[in-house]
Amino acid sequence: MRAEAQAGAAAAPLLAARGVSVHYEGAISALEHIDFDVPQGALVALLGANGAGKTTLMKAIAGMLPFERGEVTAGEIDFDGFSCVRAHPAKITRRGVALVQDGRQCFRSMTVEENLRAAALLKPARAREMTDLVYDYFPMLREMHARAAGFLSGGQAQMLVIAMALMGQPKLLLLDEPSLGLSPVMVQAVFDAVERVHRDLGASVVIAEQTVPRLLTIATDAYVLSRGTVAIHAAPSQITEDELQRVYLS
Amino acid sequence: MLGLQLAIAGVATGSVYALIALGIVLIYKCSGVVNFAQGAYAMLGAYISYFMLRLHLPAVVAVLAAMAIMAVIGAATERLILRRMLKAQIVSVMMVTLGLLIFFRALCLAVWGPDQIAFPQIFPAGSIDFAGVYITYNYVAAFALATTLSVAFLCFYQFTAIGLMQRCTADNTRAALAIGIHVSNQISIAWAASAALAGLGGALLATLGGLSLTISDIGLVAFPVIVVGGLDSLVGALIAGFLLGVLEAFTEGMLTPALETVLRKFTSIDSVGALQQVIPYALLVLMLLLRPQGIFGRRGVERV
Ligand SMILES: Nc1ncnc2c1ncn2[C@@H]1O[C@H](COP(=O)(O)OP(=O)(O)OP(=O)(O)O)[C@@H](O)[C@H]1O
Ligand SMILES: [Mg+2]
Numbered sequence: 001m002r003a004e005a006q007a008g009a010a011a012a013p014l015l016a017a018r019g020v021s022v023h024y025e026g027a028i029s030a031l032e033h034i035d036f037d038v039p040q041g042a043l044v045a046l047l048g049a050n051g052a053g054k055t056t057l058m059k060a061i062a063g064m065l066p067f068e069r070g071e072v073t074a075g076e077i078d079f080d081g082f083s084c085v086r087a088h089p090a091k092i093t094r095r096g097v098a099l100v101q102d103g104r105q106c107f108r109s110m111t112v113e114e115n116l117r118a119a120a121l122l123k124p125a126r127a128r129e130m131t132d133l134v135y136d137y138f139p140m141l142r143e144m145h146a147r148a149a150g151f152l153s154g155g156q157a158q159m160l161v162i163a164m165a166l167m168g169q170p171k172l173l174l175l176d177e178p179s180l181g182l183s184p185v186m187v188q189a190v191f192d193a194v195e196r197v198h199r200d201l202g203a204s205v206v207i208a209e210q211t212v213p214r215l216l217t218i219a220t221d222a223y224v225l226s227r228g229t230v231a232i233h234a235a236p237s238q239i240t241e242d243e244l245q246r247v248y249l250s
Numbered sequence: 251m252l253g254l255q256l257a258i259a260g261v262a263t264g265s266v267y268a269l270i271a272l273g274i275v276l277i278y279k280c281s282g283v284v285n286f287a288q289g290a291y292a293m294l295g296a297y298i299s300y301f302m303l304r305l306h307l308p309a310v311v312a313v314l315a316a317m318a319i320m321a322v323i324g325a326a327t328e329r330l331i332l333r334r335m336l337k338a339q340i341v342s343v344m345m346v347t348l349g350l351l352i353f354f355r356a357l358c359l360a361v362w363g364p365d366q367i368a369f370p371q372i373f374p375a376g377s378i379d380f381a382g383v384y385i386t387y388n389y390v391a392a393f394a395l396a397t398t399l400s401v402a403f404l405c406f407y408q409f410t411a412i413g414l415m416q417r418c419t420a421d422n423t424r425a426a427l428a429i430g431i432h433v434s435n436q437i438s439i440a441w442a443a444s445a446a447l448a449g450l451g452g453a454l455l456a457t458l459g460g461l462s463l464t465i466s467d468i469g470l471v472a473f474p475v476i477v478v479g480g481l482d483s484l485v486g487a488l489i490a491g492f493l494l495g496v497l498e499a500f501t502e503g504m505l506t507p508a509l510e511t512v513l514r515k516f517t518s519i520d521s522v523g524a525l526q527q528v529i530p531y532a533l534l535v536l537m538l539l540l541r542p543q544g545i546f547g548r549r550g551v552e553r554v
Contacts, residue, residue, distance in 0.1 A: 062428070064424070064427060064428070067423075067424070067427065069337075088432065089427045089428070089430075090427060090430045090431060090432040090433075093427075093428065093429065093430035094430050098428070099428050100428075101424060101425075101428060105422055105424050105425035105428060106422065106425055107417070107418055107421040107422055107425060107426075108421060108422065109417075109421050110417060110418075110421060114414070114417075117414065118414050118415070118417075118418045118429060118431075119429045121411060121414065121415065121429070121430070121431070122429065122430040124411075161425075164425075164429060165428075167429075168429065168430060
């Protein structure tokens with residue numbers, strides 16, 4: 001009995017969402033009884049058409065829903081033994097979840113360097129080391145370190161927000177549509193960086209996208225959401241473009 | 251000579267206004283609230299300092315204690331009232347801060363009465379001779395203290411970890427939350443700091459011009475000048491404070507007497523009243539027409 005429980009605990013995923021429902025403004029249903037797991041060290045692709053609920057799921061995990069008049073109305077989200085439902089986002093971030101939100105949320109009036117310094121406030125002890133690391137990942141940021149973040153291009157800003165998420169040394173990195181609005185070359189660069197983060201830092205990663213063939217080649221697991229429910233949960237190799245189209249159009 | 255005299259008095263008073271104005275901008279940047287009660291904080295700080303001084307505490311202790319109490323009052327205002335209004339209309343929030351101003355005035359009126367009170371001397375008596383103009387130590391000390399504190403605060407804001415968190419919160423709440431900043435705590439800190447600075451400012455104003463309810467007017471008079479400086483610029487607030495002080499001194503010392511002489515000669519009006527309170531609003535209208543975002547402000551500041 002005890003041995004069984006321990007074996008179960010050892011295999012427990014880093015993040016486990018069970019039966020999660022989310023409503024906005026107390027009425028609009030955005031997620032309905034979602035089960036979503038992120039195993040330790042996984043790179044999970046979270047796919048879905050516009051309005052499927054990808055952003056909502058990420059915000060639910062990171063505790064950001066109350067700031068959008070949203071609420072987890074059912075279910076449980078467990079991250080590394082910590083319940084994320086109704087916890088303050090700052091606390092969840094401290095536990096090791098980093099959310100790279102859509103819209104490249106950075107501090108536009110501050111320089112790139114200050115943005116990174118702010119992101120390191122969480123773990124100031126290794127700030128130097130991490131700054132060197134992200135500059136190594138994104139050499140462009142080192143060149144632009146004195147520039148106000150508001151003046152970066154879309155791709156550069158995307159690099160910055162990913163770098164900021166890394167400064168807190170997360171165990172789980174959530175990326176919401178990182179390739180949105182980027183040129184193919186930039187998308188390539190972003191995915192290279194994410195793959196490197198996943199491989200070298202050992203962080204588990206979730207990437208929400210609408211369609212990126214590249215994503216399915218690097219992912220270890222894939223979920224396809226449709227209208228707030230999980231339409232497909234399968235190995236990435238089993239998900240075909242046709243099948244995605246069918247779900248998106250349904 | 252009168253010009254120099256007025257300029258010096260204006261700069262000294264203006265430095266205190268700058269300190270108070272700093273708080274208005276700090277609160278606006280962090281929480282998007284235009285705090286009309288800032289003048290009430292100054293007034294309350296002055297009365298509480300007076301109360302402490304009457305207990306025969308040393309001046310430094312009395313004023314520091316008053317600042318601490320003001321910090322608590324500022325944070326409490328935010329926690330108990332404004333936090334509950336996060337999703338309210340901006341106009342409702344403005345009405346609430348105006349209501350606070352009226353409430354605090356009524357409170358001071360009830361406790362200390364309507365008459366002007368002589369504020370205990372907290373700086374040494376005497377004066378220095380500056381290019382033929384005598385400046386009392388009161389003015390010198392108020393200027394030195396207010397300016398030092400303003401600069402110290404700007405450094406704090408720019409160079410410390412808490413300052414960095416303040417700037418993050420002011421810049422982008424969503425991004426601040428995502429990097430683990432407890433945004434609502436930062437907003438409380440902004441209100442506490444702002445009320446404490448205003449409290450000291452109020453005590454300094456009382457040393458210059460006596461203690462009365464009119465100290466709270468500064469909030470309303472300063473507001474248009476801050477808009478002129480740019481509501482989201484701390485440096486703009488400092489300059490606005492000095493500008494207001496000098497403007498007020500010259501209006502009171504030169505413009506009003508000159509106008510009254512003319513009016514008395516040709517009409518039966520013999521006083522133009524508080525012209526110095528009108529000038530800032532005239533300046534505001536002019537400025538809003540010419541450069542709506544203020545001299546130092548950035549375009550497109552909105553409430554989050
Ligand atoms: N702040 C909000 N208030 C009310 N409803 C919302 C809010 N945010 C999202 N929704 C609704 O919740 C549902 C899921 O939206 P969500 O943003 O999670 O989708 P998404 O998969 O991220 O879409 P996209 O690919 O367009 O970003 C949608 O029906 C949307 O209309
Ligand atoms: Mg989305």
